[in-house]
Every structure is written in C-alpha cells, then in structure tokens.
Amino acid sequence: MxxxxxxVQFRRKFYGSRLAQIALLYFxxxxxxxxxxxxxxxxxxxxxxxxxxxxxxxxxxxxxxSLRRGVQWYLGEMLxxxxxxxxxxxxxxxFFGLLGLxxxxxxxxxTVSVMCVTALTVDLFYRWRTRHxxxxxxxx
Amino acid sequence: xNLLNQFWNSTPAQACAWSLATIGLYLVxxxxxxxxxxxxxTPLALTPAxxxxxxxxxxxxxxxxxxxTSWLVVLIGPATVAFAAPIYENRALxxxxxxxxxxxxxxxxGVAILTSWAFATLLGIDGVLRLSLLPRSISMPFAMDVSRDxxxxxxxxxxxVAATGVLGxxxxxxxxxxxxxxxxxxxxxxxxxxxxAAGTAKAxxxxxxxxxxxxxxxxxxxxxxxxGAAIFxxxx
Numbered sequence: 483m484x485x486x487x488x489x490v491q492f493r494r495k496f497y498g499s500r501l502a503q504i505a506l507l508y509f510x511x512x513x514x515x516x517x518x519x520x521x522x523x524x525x526x527x528x529x530x531x532x533x534x535x536x537x538x539x540x541x542x543x544x545x546x547x548s549l550r551r552g553v554q555w556y557l558g559e560m561l562x563x564x565x566x567x568x569x570x571x572x573x574x575x576x577f578f579g580l581l582g583l584x585x586x587x588x589x590x591x592x593t594v595s596v597m598c599v600t601a602l603t604v605d606l607f608y609r610w611r612t613r614h615x616x617x618x619x620x621x622x
Numbered sequence: 623x624n625l626l627n628q629f630w631n632s633t634p635a636q637a638c639a640w641s642l643a644t645i646g647l648y649l650v651x652x653x654x655x656x657x658x659x660x661x662x663x664t665p666l667a668l669t670p671a672x673x674x675x676x677x678x679x680x681x682x683x684x685x686x687x688x689x690x691t692s693w694l695v696v697l698i699g700p701a702t703v704a705f706a707a708p709i710y711e712n713r714a715l716x717x718x719x720x721x722x723x724x725x726x727x728x729x730x731x732g733v734a735i736l737t738s739w740a741f742a743t744l745l746g747i748d749g750v751l752r753l754s755l756l757p758r759s760i761s762m763p764f765a766m767d768v769s770r771d772x773x774x775x776x777x778x779x780x781x782x783v784a785a786t787g788v789l790g791x792x793x794x795x796x797x798x799x800x801x802x803x804x805x806x807x808x809x810x811x812x813x814x815x816x817x818x819a820a821g822t823a824k825a826x827x828x829x830x831x832x833x834x835x836x837x838x839x840x841x842x843x844x845x846x847x848x849x850g851a852a853i854f855x856x857x858x
Binding site for chain 2: 528534535539562602608
C-alpha cells in the first residue's frame with residue numbers, strides 16, 4: 483500500500499469519526515489556551531483557538547467537511563456544559579425572594595430594550611441602505 | 623454497609639454519579655423539549671431545575687456538585703473553538719453585510735450593558751451582583767469570561783444568561799410580531815443579539831435568513847464584548 487492510499491484511508495476514517503474530530507477540536511483548544519497563558523494574552527484561550535481554527539479553515543489546511551461531525555456535537559450539546567455553572571443558584575438562597583424578582587425584572591426590561599433598539603436600528607439602516615443602492619443603480 | 627457508605631462518599635463515585643445524573647437528565651429534558659416545545663422546557667432551564675431538586679433533597683453543597691461535574695464545564699473551551707466553523711461558513715454574509723452587522727452589534731451591546739446597569743441601579747442592586755448582570759445577554763462562554771474580567775462572578779452570570787435564554791425567545795416572538803420590521807435581517811439581529819443561542823434557535827423557526835444572521839451575530843457580539851472587557855481590564 484502506498485502512502486497516498488494510506489492517507490486517503492485515514493482521511494475517510496477521520497471524516498466518519500465524530501470522536502476523532504471532537505478530540506482534534508479539544509486539542510486545538512488545549513494548545514491555544516496554553517499558548518495564550520504562556521504568552522500572557524488577556525484574551526481567553528477559547529477565542530484564541532477560534533482564531534487558530536479559522537486560520538486553518540481559511541488556509542484550506544483543514545476542510546469544513548472534515549470537522550462537521552465534531553463541530554455539530556460541540557455546538558449541539560453546548561447547553562449540557564453550562565448546566566453545572568447554572569446550578570450555582572442553589573448556593574444563593576437570597577435569589578429565592580424579592581432579590582430574585584428584582585433580578586428577573588432587570589433581565590426582562592433589559593431584554594425588551596435590547597430587542598427594540600437592535601431590531602429598529604438594523605431595520606432602519608437596512609432600509610436606508612437598500613434605498614441608497616437603488617437610487618445609485620438608477621442613476622447609473 | 624459502612625464500606626458501601628465509604629465508597630459512595632469517595633470522589634470518583636461522586637463524580638460518576640453526579641455526571642451520570644446530569645447527562646441523563648439533560649438527555650431526557652432534551653427529548654421532552656423536542657416533543658412538546660414549551661418555553662419552560664428548554665434544557666438550559668429545566669435540567670438545572672430538576673437537578674436542583676435532587677441537590678436540595680439530598681442536602682448536597684453546590685461546591686461538591688460542581689467539583690464532581692467540572693469536567694463538563696471544561697468542554698466549553700473547545701465548544702468556543704467550534705464557533706469558528708459557522709463564522710467561516712457565513713463569511714460571504716459577513717463580507718456583504720458587515721456595516722449592518724456592526725451597527726446592530728454595537729447598538730445592541732451598548733443598550734444591553736447600559737440597561738442592565740441602569741435597571742439594576744434603579745432597583746437597588748449593586749456591587750458584584752450588578753457587575754455579574756452586565757454581560758447577561760451574550761452567549762454563555764463569552765459572558766462568563768467577560769464577567770470574570772470586569773469583576774463579576776462567572777457562575778452567577780451563568781444563571782442570568784440562562785434566565786435571559788428562557789425569557790428571550792418568548793419576548794422575541796412577541797416583539798417580532800409587533801415591531802414594524804420589514805427585513806429578515808432585523809428579526810435575526812434582534813434575537814441573536816438579545817438572547818444568544820436560545821434566540822438563535824427561535825430565529826431559525828422564523829426563517830433561515832433570520833437564523834443565520836442570529837447565529838452569526840450571537841458569536842460576533844460575544845467576541846466584541848470579550849475584547850471590550852479585555853481592553854477595560856487593561857486600562858484599569
């Protein structure tokens with residue numbers, strides 16, 4: 483068997499293996515975050531790893547297809563990884579009462595404000611831009 | 623019996639038991655949510671709620687539970703790395719619409735931080751709790767990093783992020799039907815910026831353009847906030 487045939491076989495196996503892709507993404511994160519820590523970057527390792535993976539994808543060193551299963555697993559099951567952190571509310575008995583209601587009110591009012599401002603700003607800007615582009619194309 | 627007790631209280635046994643309970647309940651809740659799709663059944667809310675019953679019932683301190691399941695939290699790191707894939711996939715969308723995306727990101731982020739601060743102050747919430755509220759509208763991994771940077775408590779922020787994730791899609795659906803919006807982009811931006819992954823899921827229900835804009839903006843807004851917080855700590 484030639485090395486080429488071996489590499490094709492390896493690639494085919496890697497495309498099919500979710501576990502191998504999960505492990506590779508984990509390794510990218512591990513390497514990036516230890517690098518970030520060693521250099522003393524103020525940016526979290528996850529974001530450094532994201533930049534590294536983007537560079538790998540953009541330079542065509544890694545194809546999107548070869549990581550699809552791993553990416554889908556991480557993004558699809560992400561909620562599970564947050565469950566232990568969210569349970570920290572059990573360590574805060576003060577949240578079960580007036581304070582909790584106040585916090586809920588802040589979140590509710592804040593979310594409504596963010597939604598109104600974001601949606602209306604983007605909509606106005608989008609309409610202005612399409613009208614602009616339209617007049618430009620008419621003038622040409 | 624004594625030996626059994628000793629085994630049960632050992633660290634590996636605890637780690638196994640709590641990890642299995644967490645994963646098992648998560649899978650069950652996910653299935654429930656997929657079947658009935660009620661807003662309160664989202665896995666990020668119902669799983670912790672059910673687990674908290676177990677934790678309170680067995681009188682387990684949170685530290686002990688967290689210690690047993692902290693390996694799950696580690697996976698947030700590589701999951702953040704995986705965000706590079708949707709960004710790369712949508713690079714044509716970014717190139718075409720970057721001015722609008724920037725406007726939406728800056729407006730939404732600014733309002734999120736300002737209103738969290740203002741409403742908290744108004745209701746007499748201050749100190750670490752108020753700081754922990756500031757990044758509540760961005761995606762969980764970014765929010766926890768930002769919270770740590772600005773002097774909040776990452777775990778507490780995660781509770782607020784989850785609460786935003788439960789309320790966001792409900793509010794988003796309500797607002798999308800009432801605000802005078804003419805573009806799919808504005809509905810997507812609204813849900814992605816205000817309610818992170820939960821909003822993005824709702825945006826996908828509204829339409830595919832809404833969904834991809836929401837998913838993209840959710841990540842970009844998170845990154846913007848992380849860089850903002852890094853600059854903030856550097857200046858301080």
